[in-house]
Amino acid sequence: MFKFCLLLSVALMFQAGRACDGNNEAEQLAAARQESDEYFASAYGFDSAPWGSSDYQPSARVQGYVNPYEGRSPQNRVQANYNPFKKYFSKYIALIHQSYINTKLIQHFVLDIANENDQPEGRFALGGLGANIINTGLFNNRFTPANTWRPFSSLSNRIPVTVNPNFNNPLSNFDACTSPSGDSGICAPGSVCSLFGGRPSGSCVLGKVCCINAITTCGGTVTLNNTYWQSSSTPVSAPSTCALTVRLDTKLVEQLAKPICQIRLDFVSFTTQQPTGGTCTDSFIVGGSTNVVPIICGDNSGQHMYIDVSSSALTPTDVQLMFNFAAGTATRTWNIKIAMLPCGASYLAPPGCLQYFTASSGRVRSFNWQDVAPTANPRQLNNQNYNICFRTELVTGQRATQMCLTPCTVTPGAVPFALTAVATAAASAVVGTVADTCYYDFLAIVGGTNLATAATADRFCGNALNPTPAGTNVEVCTRVRPFRITYVTDGTEALIPAVVAPPVVSAVADVSNVGFCLDYLER
Known part of the structure; x- marks a missing residue:
């Protein structure tokens, strides 16, 4: 009997313990669910309750949450704490998480369409396609002469960069x-x-x-600003021709935003054969400009030219730069910087100005003038007729009111100013005044005055810069604005005899003419 009671007591205690264990298990399960809720909020940004609900909607993000689908990285990802009960709820986690993903993807798709320009990161899925096509077309429009097959050149002209507003062009x-x-x-x-x-x-x-x-070949095409056209390291064979095309077209991507109205050529180096009797045998010719650009040759390093063109916003323009080399063994080398100047720029040269100086002081030279002793073969070039302009600068806080010109200081034996010699007295009598003898080759300085003597002239020639014929070099000033001088030469250096009907002013044969080199100063 005693044994039976003992066994019964043990059985009852065992059942009571199991009941307590069941209560503890329910409490542990509830605690686990609570911890899981906190885990979901911390790790995923939403509460997991109500569990198993098919109508579940995610709650708002918790503070500090970073959307994992907006470039989440290990540095900004909120790390989840270890949860020992996660294995019990993996099924629910997967279902709820997938629902959250689908919801967020739809939200992002709508936002991407509505606010594409506001996204900080570049998306190249569709926008990059247009950009890549543009780049392909662009690089098929580059100036490499050998690149003649350009399958996408027209396509790129029709697709603006704004197809992909996030693309940093x-x-x-x-x-x-x-x-x-x-x-x-x-x-x-x-x-x-x-x-x-x-x-x-x-x-x-x-x-x-x-x-x-830089481009070192003949026959190429330039479309980029600030391109250097350089002579090849191989000596130039003569007679021959070397040409380059400068293409101005707003349909080209590299010129799309800036229609071009002028080209500036800077002759970093320029050496060709010297003229014969003032006429170029080697010649540098510019075609396609709206202003008259004279043919030049000889030594022109440090010189420049402004070439006027019709605005490329209105019509595409091709400007041709060409060297024609005559027979001979003279050295021919060049390095020409080609700058494309946009319409409306403040640094454009005034219309009709082949050269333009934008400092209050400097030096201006005729083409082929050099600081060397003159020879029997004149350096002065024939058929020159162009304007040299000077921007009116501020001097001591006010606009300059006059510009003064003085012959350059040169080495012994060199000549800074030598145009056509003064005509004979008999020849000048045909016209009536000696001042009219500067008729064929001259430098025009309107209102040019010798301040020391008050002598005035508009044309200067001979062997000195002086309003008075046969005088010595003096400083000549003008108050006529805008400041401008004009250089004119005829087509021969030979003797020009006088003819009475129709009247022609005679001129002696030109010997050792060099052109001019003048220092200018605005005051």
Whole structure:
């Protein structure tokens, strides 16, 4: 009996313990669910309750939550704490998480369409397609002469960069830059510079490089600003021709934002055969301009030209630069910087000005003038007729009121000013005054005055800059604004005899004419 009671007591205690264990299990399960809720809120940004609900809607994000579908990274991801009960609820986690993903993806799809321009990161799924096509077309429009197959050239002209507003177009503006060596270039990404065949030298803002572009062949086409046309290292064979085309067209991506109205040529170096009797045998010719550009030759390093063209916003323009080399063994080398000047720029030259100076002082020379002793073969070039203009600068806080010109200081034996010699007295009598003898070759300075004597003339020629014939070099000033001088020569250096009917002013044969070199100063 005692044994039976003992066994019964043990059985009852065992059942009571199981009942307590059941209560503890329910409490543990409830605690686990509570911890799981906190885990969901911390790790995923939403509450998991009500469990198993098919109408579940995610709650608002918790503070500090970073959407994992907006570029979430290990640095900004909120780390989840370890939860020992996660294995019990993995099924529910997967279902609820998938529902959350679908909801967020739909939200992001709508937001991407409505607010595409407001997204901080670039999306290249569809926008990049247009950008890539543009780039393909662009690089098929580069100036490499051998690149004649351009399958996407017209396509790129029809697809604006704004197809992808998030695309940072590397060619939206090719700002000018200067390399540490002093060469001019354009700011562009390194990859773009390489594709154009350029040479990086120095850096620009936004990680771009100063790209120096050079072409050393004949027959090519230039479309980029600040391109250097350089002679080949191989000696030029003569007779021969070497030409280059400068294409101005706003349909080209590299010129899309800036219609061009002028081209400036800077002759970094320029050496060809000397003229014969003032007439060029080697010749440099410019075609396609709206202003008259004279033929030049000889030594012109340091000179420049402004070429007027019709606005490329109205019509595409091709400007031709051409060297014609005559027979001979003279050295021919050149390095010409081609700058494209946009319409409306403040630094455009005034219309009709072949040369334009924008400092209050400087030096101006005729083409082929050099600081060397004159020879029997004149350096002065025939058939010159162009304007040289000077911007009116501020002097001591006020606009300059006069400009003064003085012959350059030269080495012994050299001549700073020598145009057609003064005609004979008999010849001058045909016209009536000696001043009219500067008829064929002259430098026009309207209102030119010798301040020391008050002598005035509009044309200057002979062997000295002086309003008085046969005088010595003096300083000549003019108050006529805008400041401008005009250089004119005829087509011969030979004797011009006098003819009475119709009256022709005679002129002696030109000997050792060199042109002019003048220092100018605005006051």
